[in-house]
Amino acid sequence: MGDGHQPEHHDPLGTTWQTHRPAVFGVAYRLLGSVADAEDVTQDVWLRAAATDLHDIADLRSWLVTVAARRCYDILKSARHRHETYVGPWLPEPLLTGPDAAQPVLVDESVSTAMLLVMEELTPPERVAFVLHDVFGTPFSHIADVLDVSQPSARQLASRARRRVTQAKQTTPQASKAERERVLTVFRAAYETGDLAALVKLLHPDAVYLTDGGGKAFAARKPIHGGARIAEVMLRVAHQWQPDRIDLTEIGGEPALTLHKDGRVLAVDTVQIANGLITTYRRVLNPDKLGHI
Helix, strand or coil, rough: HHHCCCCHHHCCCCHHHHHHHHHHHHHHHHHHHCHHHHHHHHHHHHHHHCCCCCCCCCCCCHHHHHHHHHHHHHHHHCCCCCCCCCCCCCCCCEEEEECHHCCCCCCCCCCCCCHHHHHCCCCCHHHHHHHHHCCCCCCCHHHHHHHHHCHHHHHHHHHHHHHHHHHHHHHCCCHHHHHHHHHHHHHHHHHHHHHHHHHHHHHHEEEEEECCCCCCCCCCCCCCCCCHHHHHHHHHHHHHHHCEEEEEEEEEEHHHHHHHEEEEEEEEEEEEEECCCCEEEEECCCHHCCCCC
């Protein structure tokens, strides 16, 4: 996170950079679903801005966000972003938000795990158009420049993406934050005491359990289906791990659980909840995605 702490005399942007950094990081994280990649892009944008005469730029925030989006678009089109060679289910890299966040973060539903997974299904141009226009209010003229398309095409891409996102939200509704906190608190208590029956009661009979180990941590390579089966697997793993503590934290603006052991984070769990029951349980185990937490 070097770019956030440049000494003042080396920083041609002064405090302006601190004001706009959350937007630069924010657009990069929403487009890439990776904290590490978003940090790299943010650093690139800072260096580019530091080497540019900014006096003629009327709207600096918009310029910085557009520069970040262009860099992200290159990454999105590259093989390194496609998850074809990824081992097992891929989940976004957890972004710590709320009071524990090291840097200020722009939070809305577009940083939630569920939304990032929906955005993963969009084409790179759709994703860029949607994030820039619907989240950051970037004019279509700028979006057209980033994507190298006409303005009507940029508008169409954003509209197509918006339809997909709206559809996904309608088919998988998410409970309120208070409800998710309540369910996760009860779930954590049952998990810590090894109460199988209580866990089964909190999981929807057709629940899905996704674990992202990325080939670096022991994890199921395929989704596990069924509330009872999920509860059994989770308790078996808990027995093997014996975590030191389980915290209720905020990840991507939503309540989550973080499991700790020997001073490091073992796993970050986020959930989808409907009618008081967990319908999807997602666990990130890949140590490469947990180092910054």
